[in-house]
Amino acid sequence: MTTRTMQPCSTPYGGLEGIEFRELASNSRMDGGFITGPQTLKTPFGDMVPQFETEDMGRRTLKPLCFYKDGTPKAIPLQTRTMLKTPIGHLPAELLTFYPSGALKRVFPLDGKLSGFWSWQNELKLAEKLSFDSPQGALNAKVIAFRFYESGALKSLTLWPGESITIMTPLGMITARKGVSFYENGSVRSLEPLKKTVLETPIGDMRAYDSEPNGIHGDTNSLQFAPDGSIKGISTVDEAIEVSIEGVLEVFRPGLKNNVCGDERKVKVPMHVLFRGERVFINSEEGEGFSVETCRAIGLEALSGADEPSYSCGG
Structure with missing residues (x-):
């Protein structure tokens, strides 16, 4: 895998002191990178610390921060589950994706790596009942992912098996x-x-x-x-x-x-x-x-x- 040397990176939510970009696809695009230590991005949704190391069996894969060409974050995996402000209330998140405008696109309360050692049943045990606003009023359920329109309106929710x-x-x-x-x-x-x-x-x-x-x-x-x-x-x-x-x-x-x-x-x-x-x-x-x-x-x-x-x- 081809890499680039550590270099500073500017985002709308603050700078990252050093980020290592790697080829993430066969077309040699350099749109994702890794950091090696704790750094904070201050966003409209709350402070976020991007993932810089793996810490348990459920998250053994280090995932990259991905960016649009202008430096706006496209996807941010978080080091720890973080409570953030979203258009439907406060939600815990381990992974977020964004529109080019910076609007929130998806929120994943959990982002475990499924493998022979870590199944969706293991991940489900970590899932919590979440209370959130919806076009149907207040709802409560274990949710795999929330998706939003660029306007902030809720577009969809995906439920865990059994929910x-x-x-x-x-x-x-x-x-x-x-x-x-x-x-x-x-x-x-x-x-x-x-x-x-x-x-x-x-x-x-x-x-x-x-x-x-x-x-x-x-x-x-x-x-x-x-x-x-x-x-x-x-x-x-x-x-x-x-x-x-x-x-x-x-x-x-x-x-x-x-x-x-x-x-x-x-x-x-x-x-x-x-x-x-x-x-x-x-x-x-x-x-x-x-x-x-x-x-x-x-x-x-x-x-x-x-x-x-x-x-x-x-x-």
Whole structure:
């Protein structure tokens, strides 16, 4: 790894006496650096001491400070968890990211390194219930990350496994797991339902639920709302869609894949459905989609061959 010698660095929040820049990517960009001792940056969110050494098993990786070209910090890993002032109240943080304007972009209350010696379960034990303001009023939950619009409005929050919050949506109160996102005006943009939720869609009732939410973060979730409160998209493992194409019925349904448990049973793969005006898109946003008038949602139990066993490992 190529390095540069220690050199002073000026930021909008104060100078750093010496920082060692290294190539952090294959394109040889020098946009991140390391300091070797405690130094303080005075920011509008509070005083921050960037990480200069690793101190425990959970944070064994020394992470760099990253900067935009004008010297504005892009990401600041902190030496210790620090209580900072944010647009939604005081929050503890171990890692923060910023917009080029200096506005807060993301806050990570914890920033552990997951490995064979340190799992997300270990990290979860360190997580605390946090009280914070939201477009839904005061909330309390263990949160992996908060994301903000540049204006300071809360954009999304990602919950730890096992956590849930109940919020008001255009369809009434729904309990969410994994994540919730908001439009800048505070209305709900998307959420991940805790349990199967029956919804009235433009093509009939469907049960919204994603059986594979492991890759989900709070920015994008399986139940999505348009700005006017109408349903924009859902994921389902219980419904198929019949589409009439020039008088011929074609059926789209959730998929099946091999069970990671290693037995012969199958696991359902969620089908993703998007609504745009009078068009319906199934598992893809490309192409012209299908006319709402040609589509009909039906329960899988009504289809022949839909009784093929499908289970999760916990099932």
